[in-house]
Amino acid sequence: MAMAGGMSCSTSASAHAGSSKPYRPQHHKTVTEMAKNISFTVKYWKQNGPKDKGHFDTHQMKDIPDDTSFLEMLDILNEELINEGKEPFVFDHDCREGICGMCSLYINGTPHGKTERGATTCQLYMRRFNDGDVITVEPWRSAGFPVIKDCMVDRGAFDKIIQAGGYTSIRTGQAQDANAILISKEAADEAMDCATCIGCGACVAACKNGSAMLFVSSKVSQLALLPQGRPEAAKRAKAMIAKMDELGFGNCTNTRACEAVCPKNETIANIARLNREFISAKLSD
Secondary structure (H helix, E strand, O other): OHHHHHHHHHHHHHHHHOOOOOOOOOOOOOHHHOOOEEEEEEEEEEOOOOOOOOEEEEEEEEEEEOOOEHHHHHHHHHHHHHHOOOOOOOOOOOOOOOOOOOOOOEEOOEEOOOOOOOOOHHHOEHHHOOOOOEEEEEOOOEOOEOEEEOOEEOOHHHHHHHHHHOOOOOOOOOOOOOOOOOOOHHHHHHHHHHHOOOOOOHHHHHOOOOEOHHHHHHHHHHHHOOHHHOOOHHHHHHHHHHHHHHOOOEOOOOOOHHHHHOOOOOOOHHHHHHHHHHHHHHHOO
16 A cells, blocks of 8 residues: 555656646545635736836636635746746745744735634635635735835834834843743733734734834833833833834824734734833833
């Protein structure tokens, strides 16, 4: 049986190597869970840099298994474009596990697409779409996120905000005992919830003001809730908000669009905490 399985794999691989057809991932399911194939149109954004006007191109996708992930579908799209002698579609991705925040795509008018609550683009599957759909794929649209190419944007502005104050200054040397500083479970849990922000930028993309307040407030909150972050709390809030304004992000007007699309379920309660930290810092000047 082992030999037969090995021969089957070898035959399959060699057959694909000599074929001009694009590779399609094979997902094994039971008879009762058989995937169905769907055909649809992908309308994807093409743009050669931040100063280019940009435009939409379309491509017909046929017989895509509905248990294919969205990024796998884009891989198939690119293979078909290359086989046709066309330029592939550029998009950002890395971990494909929902933890790096790189797969920043605006799908059918929603950041990360209509995924399950708390999921990113790489966790979106084609079963969410129907046969005959038109799927529109765009980049994050914000002054703070200039387009590099197609749907790849420069989110280096988030790094600059973190550099402005998203850290604690500590002495190096021997690590302290884990229980040397007592922290309540409630504070530790809330700080961990804030720290789950992956910096994907969906909050900015969804906000009509292009505000980065949910991102900044999550990073400020995760430190403000812990004793290690308190000594620099005032300095941190002022510096990070100043850098956010400098980089062209808007302010919060409580539309809560950011909270609705955040793949890590960050809450606007963090924005309230950021405002309190900022006002307290200003009053103490």
